[in-house]
Amino acid sequence: MKTLIAGAAIALLLASAAHAAGPDFADRRDFAFAEHGDLGTRADPKILAADGHVVWDLSAYDFLKAPAPASVNASLWRQAQLLAKNGLFQVADDVWQVRGFDLANATFIRGKTGWIVIDCLTSAETAKAALELVNAKLGARPVVAVIYTHSHVDHFGGVRGMVDEADVAAGKVQIIAPKGFLQEAVSENVIAGAAMSRRAAFQFGTVLPKGPEGQVAAGIGSAVSTGTQTLIAPTVDIDHTGQELTVDGVRLQFQITPGTEAPAEMNIYLPDLRVLDLAENANATMHNILTPRGAVVRDAKAWADDLTESLRLYGDKSDVMITSHAWPRFGQAVIVDFLEKHRDAYKYLHDQTVRLMNDGLLPAEIADRIRLPAVLDREWYNRGYYGTLSFNSRAVYQRYMGWYDANPVHLAPLEPADEAARYVALMGGPAKVLAAARAAYDRGDDRWAAELANRLVYANADDVQARALLGRVYVRQGAAAESAIWRNMYLEGAHELADGPPKGAGQTASLDLVRATSTPMLLDLLAVRLDPAKAGEGAVSVDLVFPDRKERFRVRVKNDVLTYEANPQAGAADGTFTLPRAQFLAGALGGADLSATATAGDRTALGRLLSWLSRPRPDFPIVTR
Structure with a gap:
């Protein structure tokens, strides 16, 4: 991997060009939002599992304190800096967040007798560390309720680090979740779990070193912790928008948003505190309509429609907006402006993809042509640090039309390796194709260089020169990528070309998830x-x-x-x-x-x-x- 990076060093100077027409780097509002109410972090940066391995290291991203290097897109570097800020933050009266302890945030609301926790991170170890920090800074109190905003493991996997199941069974602790949560929490990873897990490693850059030449962020957080994933079944279902609960003296109102970012998801509003929690339906980035790790494609129209409903229900009633990832926003006018423009980004994506689809354009053609209007594109939170406009447009096409583009040549295509070997032979053999790929690389035509080198590698996986060239192309594409996960996937590809696939059994499903299946x-x-x-x-x-x-x-x-x-x-x-x-x-x-x-x-x-x-x-x- 280091050899590949060194071989591409000069080309990495292109990395900062991608953001040139984007938002204003002089705009420091996000830094002010992210640093608001900072109460400090834990003294020991390393969070350990029972067996001694490091589950999370708060110092792993200290390299981000430096200016953006040529090896990382400057816009992505900025996003990574913001996501790496960690510790306890007060966001409103009686509301705090622990951020930077895992991929997601944990939100703590002070009730009459204890803590109401919204989302409890991926791992029991990071969740326990978050609760310990809160109790150390604010005074020890028991957790009286846990709210799962949705059915992805980075929001419920740490629950046993915060509560004891015996207390849940005894009625001392409520577990609140959207209707259908348990089914969705366990179902997504069962049938296709092996393939999803392998692809997720690519998406999150699991084997990459953390640093300017490796993994710098995951787009919506820094990374995913590597601790013990747990689950305790909900005791209270939220089944309709407008449903209200009073938990430990705190009024909570809910908006259900199924089929948006997750199959079972909900937003939460605290009317007495004027705090709106938009779960993972709003983010400091464009999200994925289809996650690269693989999943059922999401509904961009429903996503936009639910944000419209959030705006109607809570826009004029909210002074603080928090989310399950990244930092909060403050001020009613700021929140309304954010909701309108973030919603409009998803609506534009959907509507313009469908318009071009109905004009007969193919997914790759739409992906190359679609652009957000400047009024939306210049907002940092609409940039593609996680999902991207081009990838998402192909997902919208897939939702309506499937994988087939109606061209009969694609009814019975050749297998990729067979097709590659035939093309290489047709183009005059490996030496000529390699020369053409090198020429494309030298003139900066990376997509064409990758296409040619990939044909060579697919035709002959043992072609060392083709693997090395393709690795260099991927490193340069990763350096230029504004999307954290695109960067991870490019660099993972380069790593695999150099060292082969990772060895091992992959991630094992947690015992709690198996029991709940x-x-x-x-x-x-x-x-x-x-x-x-x-x-x-x-x-x-x-x-x-x-x-x-x-x-x-x-x-x-x-x-x-x-x-x-x-x-x-x-x-x-x-x-x-x-x-x-x-x-x-x-x-x-x-x-x-x-x-x-x-x-x-x-x-x-x-x-x-x-x-x-x-x-x-x-x-x-x-x-x-």
Whole structure:
């Protein structure tokens, strides 16, 4: 990686050019917002897990105190500086935020007897550190309620660092969440979890060193902590806009916003304090309509419509606006202006993409042509530090039209490696293509240089010269990128070309998430792991009885397809197995022998079925084939 960066050093001088027509660097309002109410941070910058590994290091981004180097886009450097500010901040009477302790923020509201916490970070360790800081600075108080704004793990994963589940069960602590939270929290990562996890490492720059030549930010925060992800199920569902609760003497009003940034999400308004929490529906950047790690595409129109509703409901009633990421904004006029222009950025993205789509333009053509109007583009919070206009326009197209562009040539395309080999041969062989790619690189035509070098690498993954050149192109593209995650993905690509895919098993799902996953969802996971080559058109059926959950399922493999039904009525399975569900999961996902749990029929039936399942490959290559 260092060799690749050194080889591209001169070209990195281009990195600062991308922001030239953007917002005003003399505008320091965001710095004032981010530093408002600063009460200090913890003395020890390192937050450790029980096994001693560093979960989060508050000093890891100290390099951002220097001026922007040539190796990082200056606009992104500014965003990274703001996101790296960490500690406890008072944002209103009785409202504080801990920022910079994880990817997201934790908000603390002082009730009559304890703390109401909105969002509790990704990891129990960072959440515990945040609560300790609050109690040390403001006086020790118990947490009496936790509010999950939405169903992404960086907002609920730290809950056990703040509360004990026994206190929740005893009614001492409320867990409040939007309706559908639990289902959505566990479902997104089940079916496609392996692929999402691998791609997420690219998006967040997991293997990159933190520094001017590596990872500098994640766009909406600095990075994702590496601690213990936990979950405690909600005790109170919020199911409609206008619903109001009084928690420990504090009035809370809710606006549900499903299908925006998350499938289950909500905004929160504190009427007595005139504080509006817009969750992750508003940010200090344009967000993703389709996240590069992979997910179901989001609805840009619904997102804009819900911000319009937020503006109507709370715009003239709010003096402070906070969000689940980044810094707050102060002043009713400032908040209204922000809401209007941030909303308009998503609405413009949606409407103009659809207009161009209906004129027959293709996704790549729309992505190249769409630009925000200057009145929107000059606002720092509409810049593409996380999502980008070009990427998001392709997501809007995908939502309406899918992947197919109606050109018959794409009905049955060649596989990428085969297509690449044919193009390389047609263009006169690897030497000529490499020369053309180098020439494109030398004249600064990076997209074309990447396209040519990528063909060479796809045609022959062992082509060392092509890999080195493509790595240099990616480093230069990463240096120029205003988007933190584009930068991460370019540099991850360069790293993989130099060193190969990362080794290891990938991220393991947390025990709490597994426990919260419904049995049908887990059986769906097994279904997508069935390998027809192993099953060989074999047939088997088993009854699974889980006394601890009062569940019974019949699972059948036939015609190389795994199906299941709850509470089967007709006939008998080949074998019946009675066991705790956790033990079944140990066998299904971990390989433990379950034959001793047979209570009727063929004791080998379950083992035979499980032997036909494959294990996902967590380290599959991304930039080579």
